[in-house]
Amino acid sequence: MDKQEVIDKINQVFEESFEIKKEELLPQANIFEDLGLDSLDVVDLVVALQQKFGIKIRADQRVRDIRTLEDVYKFVLILKSEEKKPLK
Amino acid sequence: MKTLKLIYFNIVFYTLFLSFSAISIPVLSLFVAFLSLFLSHRNTMKRIRITIGWWALGIIKIILLPVARIQYKNRSEINILGPYIFVCNHRSFSDGFLLALPCMPHECIQIVNTWPFKIPVIGLIAKLAGYLSINEMPFDEFSRRACELLRQGVSIAAFPEGTRSADKKIGQFHSSIFRVALQVQCPIIPICISGNENIPPRRSLLLHQGIIKMHKLPCLEWEQYKDLGAFKLKNKVRDIIAKELAAMEDVA
Structure with a gap:
């Protein structure tokens, strides 16, 4: 899955789960101030991302540091790349 | 001249407010304490909450009169039983008092920040009445307590x-109370307050004279929102309030 596919899928999550319009989904958009999510909505977002990408997301510091949509893209891309790494 | 007038009205207001509270709070407290000898805990709590509502009504209908005129419009046809979740925009400290108008005669508690609990006497009474300080507990605890209150028939504002809000722009909504509404299937009543931005302004206790407009909007029944998630529901209610506020301020 390339970067653009990941971005499209994440945008789909925001459109489907939160009914946020496509034109509002800008990488620099703050998910709290601009898109209107709160900490509880972030939990719903995590669940939706887990379902969409079939990955396990732990509620660690990296989730707490997410502020913008770009941060979400980066976070999922990191998780996907970690997934590919062979277990030692 | 304007400043002198402002100071005069504030002296009048705060003198009346303190005198009214100094007399009414002990009298009402004694009255409820006396009643509690004959009532169950549940009924005593009900009396405390309704008494707080009457006290707040006294403040806004009598004591606030030299400072502000309130234009109240009730567009909600609801039965007296309840419970309901009252959801209101927030511009001023006076909102907490003003809510007595649309919430009475319902037995009602408010969701507050941490600081109102620190106000002498009033904070203690609010705590005693079961007001919920959302920042002092995790969401699960808040949800458990709020659901329990609604199931007992207590409305929540x-x-x-x-x-x-720092300006007239309505801020983003938190979803906590809407998650509770979905869980308990409780009707939601949107409330709009406009015109009290300076009664008093943020970070000030100085009240400026003005006209406060308050609209109680039609009730949003559970059947109307049951298919929405918390995020969509909070934004639906936010849109309803934002549109009404825009109309209220356009007319003004």
């Missing part, structure tokens, strides 16, 4: 913006 909330300011989902979480804090007073």
